[in-house]
């Protein structure tokens with residue numbers, strides 16, 4: 548029996564799961580398949596059939612939190628090992644993650660992302676405020692050293708952003724008020740949040756540089 552367990556363990560260790568599901572530039576979760584597309588945890592997650600940013604028939608992910616217990620936070624994550632939001636952000640050229648957010652609660656939400664893994668947790672330095680106005684808002688969360696700060700709560704691991712982005716094991720989207728906190732930092736709240744079109748993108752400045760370079764090449768070739 549032990550031999551079979553070892554064989555299975557060896558297969559798991561060499562399986563190309565993380566690579567097969569690693570992040571790629573441009574990947575999007577639009578929730579049009581009627582599922583939560585792998586997002587779960589901390590809040591009740593469901594798929595709403597209509598009312599996304601594009602209106603009728605545009606599905607989206609709905610998080611509902613109670614403020615206590617297992618659903619205390621407006622927070623969801625895609626992780627840990629086999630996830631399309633894990634892997635090597637640097638190699639993929641992903642420098643930001645954009646998404647549409649809808650606050651269905653009574654108070655404004657302070658949204659951040661958190662990149663977690665064996666190299667510490669990095670979270671948005673500044674929160675993106677989603678007003679309690681029942682409208683969709685487009686947020687872009689940068690992944691550069693100016694935009695992420697170390698959570699500092701993964702005891703024993705190094706605060707190395709470069710490594711964290713090369714070996715991301717879990718990607719979180721959450722309401723976290725006040726100063727930026729790590730994985731264990733929580734902001735309990737009873738509220739609801741819609742999420743749609745979560746997209747891995749280059750930051751606008753990078754996109755402008757690429758567009759400028761293409762224009763230059765067109766004019767000079």
Ligand SMILES: [Ca+2]
Nearest residue numbers: 577599605606
């Ligand atoms: Ca959608």
